[in-house]
Amino acid sequence: MTPHFLDLGDLGFERGAHLLVQRALGELRPGTELAVTGRDPALLVHLDAWCRKQGHQVRRAGDTDDDVRAWVTRGRTDLDRWARAERAGGPDPGGIVAKPELHWGLAARGALVEPGGPKINADLVDRDFVWADIAPSLYAHAAAAQWDPAKAVHWDAEFSVPAEIEQAVVQVMTFLVENEQAALVIPARLLARVHPHFREVLQLLAVQAADEARHVEVFTRRALLTGGEMGTSSVSGRESLTTLLTEPDFSLASFLLSVLGEGSFLNLLTFLDRHAPDPVTRQVVKLARQDEARHVAFGVAHLQHQSTVDSSLRGRLRNAVEHRHQALIASSGLNQDVFDALVVLAAGEWTPQGIERGYAAVQELQAEMDEGRQHRLVRLGFPHDEAAELSALHTRNFM
Amino acid sequence: MTLVMGAVAYDPKVVTIWGGFRAWLIEHGLPFDFVLYSHYERQVEDLVAGRIDAAWNSPLAWIRARRLAEAADRRLTPLVMRDTDRDLTSVIVVRSDSPYKDVADLKGETVAVGAVDSPQATLIPSSFLAGRGLRPGAEVAIRRFDVGVGLHGDHIGGERDAARALMAGEVAAACMIDANHLLFGREGTLAAGSTRVLAQTAPFDHCNMSVGDTVPEEVMRRFGDLLLSMSYADPQVRPLFDLEGLTVWQPGRTSGYAALETAVDESGFYDGQGAVTAAGYAP
Numbered sequence: 237m238t239p240h241f242l243d244l245g246d247l248g249f250e251r252g253a254h255l256l257v258q259r260a261l262g263e264l265r266p267g268t269e270l271a272v273t274g275r276d277p278a279l280l281v282h283l284d285a286w287c288r289k290q291g292h293q294v295r296r297a298g299d300t301d302d303d304v305r306a307w308v309t310r311g312r313t314d315l316d317r318w319a320r321a322e323r324a325g326g327p328d329p330g331g332i333v334a335k336p337e338l339h340w341g342l343a344a345r346g347a348l349v350e351p352g353g354p355k356i357n358a359d360l361v362d363r364d365f366v367w368a369d370i371a372p373s374l375y376a377h378a379a380a381a382q383w384d385p386a387k388a389v390h391w392d393a394e395f396s397v398p399a400e401i402e403q404a405v406v407q408v409m410t411f412l413v414e415n416e417q418a419a420l421v422i423p424a425r426l427l428a429r430v431h432p433h434f435r436e437v438l439q440l441l442a443v444q445a446a447d448e449a450r451h452v453e454v455f456t457r458r459a460l461l462t463g464g465e466m467g468t469s470s471v472s473g474r475e476s477l478t479t480l481l482t483e484p485d486f487s488l489a490s491f492l493l494s495v496l497g498e499g500s501f502l503n504l505l506t507f508l509d510r511h512a513p514d515p516v517t518r519q520v521v522k523l524a525r526q527d528e529a530r531h532v533a534f535g536v537a538h539l540q541h542q543s544t545v546d547s548s549l550r551g552r553l554r555n556a557v558e559h560r561h562q563a564l565i566a567s568s569g570l571n572q573d574v575f576d577a578l579v580v581l582a583a584g585e586w587t588p589q590g591i592e593r594g595y596a597a598v599q600e601l602q603a604e605m606d607e608g609r610q611h612r613l614v615r616l617g618f619p620h621d622e623a624a625e626l627s628a629l630h631t632r633n634f635m
Numbered sequence: 636m637t638l639v640m641g642a643v644a645y646d647p648k649v650v651t652i653w654g655g656f657r658a659w660l661i662e663h664g665l666p667f668d669f670v671l672y673s674h675y676e677r678q679v680e681d682l683v684a685g686r687i688d689a690a691w692n693s694p695l696a697w698i699r700a701r702r703l704a705e706a707a708d709r710r711l712t713p714l715v716m717r718d719t720d721r722d723l724t725s726v727i728v729v730r731s732d733s734p735y736k737d738v739a740d741l742k743g744e745t746v747a748v749g750a751v752d753s754p755q756a757t758l759i760p761s762s763f764l765a766g767r768g769l770r771p772g773a774e775v776a777i778r779r780f781d782v783g784v785g786l787h788g789d790h791i792g793g794e795r796d797a798a799r800a801l802m803a804g805e806v807a808a809a810c811m812i813d814a815n816h817l818l819f820g821r822e823g824t825l826a827a828g829s830t831r832v833l834a835q836t837a838p839f840d841h842c843n844m845s846v847g848d849t850v851p852e853e854v855m856r857r858f859g860d861l862l863l864s865m866s867y868a869d870p871q872v873r874p875l876f877d878l879e880g881l882t883v884w885q886p887g888r889t890s891g892y893a894a895l896e897t898a899v900d901e902s903g904f905y906d907g908q909g910a911v912t913a914a915g916y917a918p
Binding site: 248249250251277278281282284285286288289290291311313316317319320350351352353 | 718719722723724726813814816817820821825827828831832835866867868870871873874880882883
């Protein structure tokens with residue numbers, strides 16, 4: 237009696253017998269024989285056909301082979317398929333490699349990858365250019381902090397806002413939607429360029445895009461809550477945002493959008509929280525601010541990491557700010573309607589005293605934005621004077 | 636010289652397969668190119684006329700090419716074949732619940748076959764039936780499913796239609812290659828267990844790489860050696876092997892074509908000099 241024997245019972249190849257044969261052969265060395273028996277009438281026909289395709293040899297049993305219908309000699313095709321396979325790094329962040337292979341493509345990190353196959357169309361493939369150690373924890377935090385626009389905001393809260401103040405709210409919301417749409421498109425575009433090996437970065441960018449999608453929703457909904465029309469969109473605002481969309485460099489795009497743009501937005505959202513004339517406005521800006529703070533944290537952490545491995549980084553960041561400033565030099569900056577709406581919101585009333593107070597509050601907001609930008613630039617290693625100089629070159633459109 | 640091979644474009648994947656082999660062969664120092672044909676007959680005629688150096692031939696194409704070449708005093712070499720071209724069988728299948736216990740029981744019944752030029756689903760099974768005393772058109776009626784005529788059965792459609800006719804109760808039996816009986820069972824064209832293999836032919840061989848005598852001995856040897864050296868472990872080769880359905884190239888042999896030679900003669904598909912004599916065959 238052979239030590240390698242497989243009884244398939246009534247099971248045929250039309251119902252999965254190949255799994256048992258495959259498993260039994262898998263335990264044998266190439267060249268070893270497996271005795272196969274079974275009661276399916278088509279067993280021999282199908283065993284022949286299946287083995288031929290898999291690279292195994294079959295010979296039919298002789299009269300003296302009691303209880304055996306065929307002998308299968310194990311081939312080596314399955315072994316050859318995986319002979320040069322490699323692990324795509326390791327599943328944990330510690331298993332991330334400096335430069336993942338393009339043919340790993342969409343394989344899970346840590347998977348055993350069959351060699352060959354198409355190369356993924358990703359151009360952000362260097363760990364130092366896309367990775368930040370904080371990404372996994374930021375993603376976990378972001379995933380846990382997702383909120384449902386339908387439930388997180390009390391849309392039916394009762395309030396009464398004077399028509400001209402409401403108009404200011406609508407204008408600011410219109411401005412926010414425009415900016416959030418830029419902030420949605422940029423991470424979504426970058427995401428598609430990052431090698432999936434850097435899974436946590438993709439996840440974080442995906443959640444960032446999802447965050448912005450919710451912001452677009454809640455700001456739009458607040459703008460239309462009282463039944464009016466959306467506000468205005470100026471050429472200068474869209475010009476400013478377009479310069480963000482055209483920045484191809486991952487680090488520079490992250491810098492301009494997250495560190496400078498969304499960083500300034502943190503101040504703006506705080507300002508709106510403080511001066512919101514109604515509870516719904518206050519809620520939506522509060523929710524958005526939580527998310528934006530995370531985006532800024534990732535941007536800063538990523539660039540801090542990169543500046544430790546790339547001494548030319550700060551020079552490039554500086555160039556990016558100057559280049560964008562040059563591109564926008566002929567642009568008039570912030571939509572005048574938006575500026576005026578912010579003043580009116582902070583004023584809360586149409587009196588000389590109120591407007592004076594509101595105007596001062598917006599000036600203070602701009603000073604706070606400048607201070608915040610300088611602070612983050614210093615964290616990236618810029619000297620104080622250079623940080624002040626670069627902050628002053630930031631777009632007047634805030635984002 | 637650039638060795639120019641003919642291949643029949645029975646499926647778009649043929650371009651991927653031979654484009655991939657072409658790149659591999661050139662990388663390994665053999666100038667190689669291929670041309671595509673819409674059917675085997677023109678490919679065979681061009682091979683024997685010396686317009687191409689080699690042809691990836693169906694077994695039926697090999698038989699015609701050999702006959703044409705011998706008639707013209709030319710010599711063809713079956714250089715290599717796939718491991719999966721060796722020792723195939725065809726089966727005659729009936730419904731499990733049918734009364735047929737033996738091939739002889741099909742007397743007076745209708746049997747479904749594939750395309751007129753399919754070695755595995757028409758020519759060899761018809762000859763097999765005749766050998767059991769059931770001459771097509773006499774003791775049994777034949778219902779042919781002419782899908783992809785000229786492709787020598789490379790197109791699976793005729794066999795699948797024959798299997799469907801069996802399931803629909805339109806015919807008593809259907810003929811197909813063993814691997815397709817398994818495939819149809821697994822994909823559900825034939826519900827698992829709903830059919831029975833009534834008979835199985837003796838093993839026969841399928842395609843080969845037929846090389847003409849226009850090719851210098853040294854080039855032919857190099858071509859053969861390179862193909863035989865291709866390994867399934869090579870990531871460049873493996874996807875091409877998977878598409879072409881082989882795990883290794885093996886030396887060509889002619890010992891597995893006797894049954895088809897007989898079938899061709901019995902059906903009058905080609906004459907002894909390789910002329911097409913099959914009635915109504917117009918690829």
